Amino acid sequence: MKRSAGVSKRVGSIKFAYMSPEEIRNLSATKIITPDTYDDDGFPIDMGLMDTHLGVIEPGLRCKTCGGRVDQCSGHFGRIELAMPVIHVGYVKEIKKFLRSTCRECGKLLLPKEEKEEYQEQMDQMERMGADSLDIRKLAKDISKKARRNKVCPHCKAEQQKIMLDKPTTFREDNTKLTPKEVRSRLEKIPDDDLIPLGMNPDVVRPEWLVLSVLLVPPVTVRPSITLESGDRSEDDLTHKLVDILRINQRLRENRDIGSPQLIVEDLWDLLQYHVTTYFDNQTSGIPPARHRSGRTLKTLIQRLKGKEGRFRQNLSGKRVNFSSRTVISPDPWLSINEVGVPEKAARELTVPLNVTASNIEYVRELVARGPEPTERGNYIPGANYIIRPDGRRIRVTETNAETVAEKLEPGFVVERELKDGDIVLFNRQPSLHKMSMMAHEVKIVPGKTFRLNLAVCPPYNADFDGDEMNLHVLQSEEARAEAKVIMRVQENILSPRFGGPIIGAIQDHISGLFFLTYKDPIFSRREVVSIFSNLVTDKIPEPAEEIDGNKYWAGKDIFSHFLPDDLNMHFRASICEKCDECIEEDCEHDAYVVIRDGKLVTGTIDEDAVGAFAGNIVDKLARDYGNDVAREFIDKITTIALGSITLRGFTTSIQDEDVPPKATKQISAVMDKAKSKVRKLVDAYQDGELEGLPGRSLEETLEVRIMKELGKARDEAGNIASKHLGLGNNAVVMARTGARASMLNLTQMAGSLGQQAVRGERPKRGYEERTLAHFKKGELGAESRGFVKSSYKDGLNPLEYFFHSMGGREGLVDTAVRTSRSGYMQRRLINALEDLMVSHDETVRNTANTIIQFEYGEDGIDPQRSKGGIAVDMDDVMTEFKVRKGGE
Amino acid sequence: MGKFNVMKHGFVPEHHLVPKEEEEKILKKLDVSKQDLPKILKTDPVIQHMEKVHGDIEEGRMIEVIRDSATAGMAKVYRLVIGR
Numbered sequence: 023m024k025r026s027a028g029v030s031k032r033v034g035s036i037k038f039a040y041m042s043p044e045e046i047r048n049l050s051a052t053k054i055i056t057p058d059t060y061d062d063d064g065f066p067i068d069m070g071l072m073d074t075h076l077g078v079i080e081p082g083l084r085c086k087t088c089g090g091r092v093d094q095c096s097g098h099f100g101r102i103e104l105a106m107p108v109i110h111v112g113y114v115k116e117i118k119k120f121l122r123s124t125c126r127e128c129g130k131l132l133l134p135k136e137e138k139e140e141y142q143e144q145m146d147q148m149e150r151m152g153a154d155s156l157d158i159r160k161l162a163k164d165i166s167k168k169a170r171r172n173k174v175c176p177h178c179k180a181e182q183q184k185i186m187l188d189k190p191t192t193f194r195e196d197n198t199k200l201t202p203k204e205v206r207s208r209l210e211k212i213p214d215d216d217l218i219p220l221g222m223n224p225d226v227v228r229p230e231w232l233v234l235s236v237l238l239v240p241p242v243t244v245r246p247s248i249t250l251e252s253g254d255r256s257e258d259d260l261t262h263k264l265v266d267i268l269r270i271n272q273r274l275r276e277n278r279d280i281g282s283p284q285l286i287v288e289d290l291w292d293l294l295q296y297h298v299t300t301y302f303d304n305q306t307s308g309i310p311p312a313r314h315r316s317g318r319t320l321k322t323l324i325q326r327l328k329g330k331e332g333r334f335r336q337n338l339s340g341k342r343v344n345f346s347s348r349t350v351i352s353p354d355p356w357l358s359i360n361e362v363g364v365p366e367k368a369a370r371e372l373t374v375p376l377n378v379t380a381s382n383i384e385y386v387r388e389l390v391a392r393g394p395e396p397t398e399r400g401n402y403i404p405g406a407n408y409i410i411r412p413d414g415r416r417i418r419v420t421e422t423n424a425e426t427v428a429e430k431l432e433p434g435f436v437v438e439r440e441l442k443d444g445d446i447v448l449f450n451r452q453p454s455l456h457k458m459s460m461m462a463h464e465v466k467i468v469p470g471k472t473f474r475l476n477l478a479v480c481p482p483y484n485a486d487f488d489g490d491e492m493n494l495h496v497l498q499s500e501e502a503r504a505e506a507k508v509i510m511r512v513q514e515n516i517l518s519p520r521f522g523g524p525i526i527g528a529i530q531d532h533i534s535g536l537f538f539l540t541y542k543d544p545i546f547s548r549r550e551v552v553s554i555f556s557n558l559v560t561d562k563i564p565e566p567a568e569e570i571d572g573n574k575y576w577a578g579k580d581i582f583s584h585f586l587p588d589d590l591n592m593h594f595r596a597s598i599c600e601k602c603d604e605c606i607e608e609d610c611e612h613d614a615y616v617v618i619r620d621g622k623l624v625t626g627t628i629d630e631d632a633v634g635a636f637a638g639n640i641v642d643k644l645a646r647d648y649g650n651d652v653a654r655e656f657i658d659k660i661t662t663i664a665l666g667s668i669t670l671r672g673f674t675t676s677i678q679d680e681d682v683p684p685k686a687t688k689q690i691s692a693v694m695d696k697a698k699s700k701v702r703k704l705v706d707a708y709q710d711g712e713l714e715g716l717p718g719r720s721l722e723e724t725l726e727v728r729i730m731k732e733l734g735k736a737r738d739e740a741g742n743i744a745s746k747h748l749g750l751g752n753n754a755v756v757m758a759r760t761g762a763r764a765s766m767l768n769l770t771q772m773a774g775s776l777g778q779q780a781v782r783g784e785r786p787k788r789g790y791e792e793r794t795l796a797h798f799k800k801g802e803l804g805a806e807s808r809g810f811v812k813s814s815y816k817d818g819l820n821p822l823e824y825f826f827h828s829m830g831g832r833e834g835l836v837d838t839a840v841r842t843s844r845s846g847y848m849q850r851r852l853i854n855a856l857e858d859l860m861v862s863h864d865e866t867v868r869n870t871a872n873t874i875i876q877f878e879y880g881e882d883g884i885d886p887q888r889s890k891g892g893i894a895v896d897m898d899d900v901m902t903e904f905k906v907r908k909g910g911e
Numbered sequence: 912m913g914k915f916n917v918m919k920h921g922f923v924p925e926h927h928l929v930p931k932e933e934e935e936k937i938l939k940k941l942d943v944s945k946q947d948l949p950k951i952l953k954t955d956p957v958i959q960h961m962e963k964v965h966g967d968i969e970e971g972r973m974i975e976v977i978r979d980s981a982t983a984g985m986a987k988v989y990r991l992v993i994g995r
Binding site: 892 | 947983
């Protein structure tokens with residue numbers, strides 16, 4: 023595959039060099055001398071910073087250089103002739119290199135002639151061979167280092183002195199200050215030939231250019247002033263800085279010319295140096311940043327480019343876009359997972375371009391004639407906001423001109439139509455950590471002011487509704503819409519390439535609802551079934567399972583089976599599985615072994631492991647074997663049914679769900695006391711020197727390990743006692759066991775005991791001298807003194823326990839805060855490094871230079887989205903299918 | 912202390928020198944020019960060691976590396992020997 027096809031021109035090379043004073047003078051449109059900007063009438067002053075030679079920013083004026091108006095002239099550079107030269111902060115390192123490796127008297131490189139020529143040759147060769155610029159720089163550095171070691175010039179025998187750099191811009195030689203002028207004259211003395219070994223090409227650059235004698239002034243368009251409402255002008259930070267430079271420059275020139283005392287001249291010179299330095303970089307270490315009158319630090323040249331808010335990351339790598347909108351999200355269980363609810367207000371602003379052709383002109387005419395805010399019997403219908411003529415002129419469609427504009431339409435026009443149901447849009451929630459953070463949805467216009475989304479798509483976006491906002495982008499071309507529909511639609515992303523399983527599926531109440539529908543196969547009366555199905559208008563109610571006393575009854579498992587394909591065969595353990603020592607599979611007394619035979623749920627309970635996001639086996643199998651359409655329909659329907667089921671039963675939880683009988687409380691208390699006394703014994707044994715060390719651990723570590731083990735055991739035991747009294751008749755337990763929300767650990771912490779608190783993975787140990795709190799004796803090692811919390815959340819914590827719990831809690835908080843920022847940065851680096859990789863047609867992974875990174879994608883050529891948990895073939899599933907097929911024959 | 916043999920280190924995968932006659936075939940299979948291959952330095956300890964067996968390995972020769980892979984169990988990759 024030839025990647026270069028279609029590329030008409032290639033950049034051969036880019037060369038960077040410094041600007042000579044000559045070049046600056048030639049480039050500049052005018053010399054700037056006065057620090058004033060505008061005169062009393064508000065016109066730019068000649069040879070001032072806003073001189074119209076530098077371009078114009080006000081409408082009506084013309085540029086004196088090119089004659090262009092505001093939108094025609096992009097501006098021209100000017101210059102400030104500095105009274106005395108100053109050092110350029112950006113090049114101090116280079117200047118230091120040159121000063122140190124050349125003679126202070128004759129300016130020659132401090133190396134014998136032969137050696138110099140040898141290096142010269144080496145450099146030439148590298149240049150010819152097209153060596154990496156980094157390698158060239160490294161060689162230059164090595165040469166400079168070598169030259170620096172010669173204390174006596176090999177050419178004129180002059181003794182060399184040590185040159186020091188006082189950050190940021192002052193050079194010292196043997197404790198006497200070198201003025202920029204002296205620096206410049208030394209650099210001037212370096213012969214052209216000696217520059218080559220130091221990595222400078224004398225054909226393009228001379229080292230003395232690194233000391234500024236002329237300062238380039240950017241065009242006004244780069245630093246526009248703004249006029250406030252009050253009529254006052256407010257200048258750009260760069261202009262402020264240039265004003266400072268001009269003022270001091272002028273004073274310096276005057277003082278120098280009238281022959282003021284050396285001291286005064288030098289002070290002004292230093293001040294000029296300061297202003298020029300901060301003009302380039304206002305965060306130079308070692309000098310105070312220049313400030314605005316209000317105390318705000320000025321944003322000068324480097325600050326404009328650098329960092330997250332700098333030109334590159336803010337304006338070049340990423341840009342603001344049109345046809346997008348952002349608002350709060352809220353849930354809507356009646357939408358399909360493929361849909362997104364767009365409020366009318368947003369839909370009126372967002373448009374899709376329609377090309378007017380002979381075949382659609384009638385429709386488009388009618389659309390435009392409706393005007394910008396049409397309704398039909400009070401309901402939203404799309405109108406048109408703009409029409410674009412073939413010559414590119416845009417005409418706004420208004421209530422008044424709609425009819426006349428519609429008449430003018432002809433093939434070749436473009437009409438910007440407002441959103442309507444079924445349009446394809448992209449929907450996105452930051453942080454966009456994986457490809458499912460931006461998916462394509464179909465528009466559904468809804469009332470209100472929020473975007474609506476189905477609850478099953480919360481997991482891929484990691485969204486909730488506590489105030490989250492999301493962005494929506496309207497696609498503008500047919501190609502984009504087609505591509506988005508095929509590869510970005512929600513249903514195409516049910517299976518995640520992150521772990522080879524479903525990332526979209528039932529969550530929270532969906533799971534609880536399906537549990538109540540299917541656990542131990544309850545039966546429902548006609549009224550109840552109608553209620554469950556009431557939100558699913560498209561489906562007929564299945565056949566009843568039995569008839570008692572003339573009344574028909576439906577089985578919960580039959581209701582669920584109604585949504586399964588007829589030939590589906592599966593078996594797996596549900597989330598509520600108790601992990602018995604021996605699994606009796608179909609005969610499971612807990613109804614935890616799911617068996618689906620020919621599309622019928624025979625046994626087992628539907629919970630997280632069947633339909634949940636991240637874990638749902640059925641969703642996984644449907645998406646894989648029956649296609650995304652089937653999987654999407656399944657998710658849409660069963661979530662609706664689940665809500666019907668849970669609404670019918672009613673569902674709530676409170677702290678009373680963690681109530682345990684007094685007998686159990688006593689048992690827990692006994693377990694705690696026993697554990698504490700065991701810890702005491704361990705501590706005693708340790709103090710008496712009777713404790714035996716575990717292999718590879720010190721005595722102290724052994725004690726810690728054994729105490730942790732003992733106390734961990736105590737908490738688990740308390741949890742077991744508590745959960746023995748909490749069965750599936752308890753809503754909190756239902757949620758924990760089915761995987762809908764929370765975990766058994768959360769419940770035991772409420773009902774039983776909080777257990778050991780940890781700081782950095784250990785028992786808390788710091789605080790006061792040899793103890794954690796002033797309430798303990800020095801050196802105390804018992805359970806209570808090292809952060810063991812015996813109480814439960816329901817009991818309440820005593821003050822000491824509360825303190826230890828806060829220590830653990832705080833650590834968790836700090837960790838998440840630190841982790842997100844650090845992993846974010848790591849991800850940024852990773853993406854920047856990998857962004858140009860792609861899988862080519864021959865399944866090799868290559869970068870843009872077409873060199874091979876991997877010979878086969880992932881070394882196994884497996885698409886993780888189509889894998890089962892990262893493994894190419896699910897053998898268990900293949901075997902099940904095989905057995906079913908064989909049995910059927 | 913005896914001389915350390917990098918080839919015997921657990922982290923160093925199997926390396927083989929690709930016979931010159933086979934290079935063409937492999938490159939054709941991969942549909943790449945030699946320069947597109949990942950590189951290995953001639954000064955790499957592994958190459959230095961291989962030179963003891965095969966004699967001088969000049970720049971431009973290909974090396975076959977067979978290494979463990981988390982996904983595929985075993986992966987075959989190729990390197991191009993280059994100088995500094």
